[in-house]
Amino acid sequence: xxxxxxxxxxxxxxxxxxxxxxxxxxxxxxxxxxxxxxxxxxxxxxxxxxxxxxxxxxxxxxxxxxxxxxxxxxxxxxxxxxxxxxxxxxxxxxxxxxxxxxxxxxxxxxxxxxxxxxxxxxxxxxxxxxxxxxxxxxxxxxxxxxxxxxxxxxxxxxxxxxxxxxxxxxxxxxxxxxxxxxxxxxxxxxxxxxxxxxxxxxxxxxxxxxxxxxxxxxxxxxxxxxxxxxxxxxxxxxxxxxxxxxxxxxxxxxxxxxxxxxxxxxxxxxxxxxxxxxxxxxxxxxxxxxxxxxxxxxxxxxxxxxxxxxxxxxxxxxxxxxxxxxxxxxxxxxxxxxxxxxxxxxxxxxxxxxxxxxxxxxxxxxxxxxxxxxx
Numbered sequence: 001x002x003x004x005x006x007x008x009x010x011x012x013x014x015x016x017x018x019x020x021x022x023x024x025x026x027x028x029x030x031x032x033x034x035x036x037x038x039x040x041x042x043x044x045x046x047x048x049x050x051x052x053x054x055x056x057x058x059x060x061x062x063x064x065x066x067x068x069x070x071x072x073x074x075x076x077x078x079x080x081x082x083x084x085x086x087x088x089x090x091x092x093x094x095x096x097x098x099x100x101x102x103x104x105x106x107x108x109x110x111x112x113x114x115x116x117x118x119x120x121x122x123x124x125x126x127x128x129x130x131x132x133x134x135x136x137x138x139x140x141x142x143x144x145x146x147x148x149x150x151x152x153x154x155x156x157x158x159x160x161x162x163x164x165x166x167x168x169x170x171x172x173x174x175x176x177x178x179x180x181x182x183x184x185x186x187x188x189x190x191x192x193x194x195x196x197x198x199x200x201x202x203x204x205x206x207x208x209x210x211x212x213x214x215x216x217x218x219x220x221x222x223x224x225x226x227x228x229x230x231x232x233x234x235x236x237x238x239x240x241x242x243x244x245x246x247x248x249x250x251x252x253x254x255x256x257x258x259x260x261x262x263x264x265x266x267x268x269x270x271x272x273x274x275x276x277x278x279x280x281x282x283x284x285x286x287x288x289x290x291x292x293x294x295x296x297x298x299x300x301x302x303x304x305x306x307x308x309x310x311x312x313x314x315x316x317x318x319x320x321x322x323x324x325x326x327x328x329x330x331x332x333x334x335x336x337x338x339x340x341x342x343x344x345x346x347x348x349x350x351x352x353x354x355x356x357x358x359x360x361x362x363x364x365x366x367x368x369x370x371x372x373x374x375x
Contacts, residue, residue: 017332024328028321035314038170042310045174046303047114048165052181053296054106055127055158059185060289061096062158063192064282066151068092069141070200071274077144081203081274093138100131123161130154148196155192159185173234174302180232181299184243184292187225188285194218195281198262203274207266219259239295246291251284 068089075082107124116124131154140147162182194215201211226243233240246252258280261268349362 017328021325021328024321024324028317028324031317032314032321035310035317038310038313042303042306044114044116045165046300046307047110047116048120049178049296049300049303050110051107051116051120051124052162052165053300054103054110055161056289056293056296057099058096058103058131059155059158060188060285061092061099062151062155063189063195063285065089065092065096066148066155067192067196067199067278067282069151070148070196071203071278073141073144073146074200074204074274084275085203089141096134100134104128104131120161120164123157123164127154127157127161130157152193155189159189171302171306174299174306176232176234177295177299177302180229180239181292181295183225183229183232184288184295187222187229188288188292190218190221190225191281191285191288194222195278195285198258198281199274199278202262202269202272202277205270207269212263215259216263233295239291239298242291242294246287249284249287251280251287254280255284 068085072082072085072089075085107128111121111124134154137147137150140150159182162178162185165178165182197211197215197218201208201215226246230240230243233243258272258277261271
């Protein structure tokens, strides 16, 4: 108490204002840090969506190459079908190589501007290493060895990367759409496996019950993942309506007919053609991938909107905080100046009285609560 009593009027006022100012600073800093963190999270989420977008074309190309490889291996060496399968596989490999080159370029640009966490960077390095070993897989195929599991491992690593996006999403709508996109990616992958298994069995001419059962199981998994994707989307979402109509689409109906023929009896398989199976399943997968791309575009829009909203929140929090602090400081300075002026007038009057031995000079002291004259 003695310390406070010994302070000047200005010191007492500063002592009164500083605690309030510190409280404002504390809450302002917390609000700014929270908004800045949200902005960083939304930016990282947007970059993760870009990463998924960059990997999508490679995923589709590898799925096709896996299917073409299965047809080539199942073809009888030296036959016209084998020569056609070899040409199709060669063309697909060229397309895959071009898409991989574009993917690597996009990834290098993205990583130059972005710092991903360790799990994402590990995934990027792993996929790049696997893509670098693609020639080894192709040599296995050329030697008519089954490389499908190794193709699938690369594809699944690209697809599983989508799950990393979900972990960074805090917006409910965005999380649902990313989950829907992830489920659709799994639908396309199961359809790609069905394409490869069915075309390979039909081309080989060997009716294999375990393979037929696996194809039937892959069809069931597609249905389950498709229902999961639909459940993730809002009732008024246009993409949901597209997915709900998938079962009645021309491509889906055509595939259903071929499945029924394949499952009917061993002789039913001989009524099918491997190229026709491949084309029909590819058309259905293309429809699914088109819906998936549209959903990814929506996710990108939501992520971009999230970044803008987070930036606006940060600017608003910073502006309000800065305004509150400036207002307190200005008000404190105004009050100090008013006190100094009044004290200055009083001291001038006292000095005049002492110097001139004259107590007749009036000193005016005015404030909001009192106005009086001292003679």
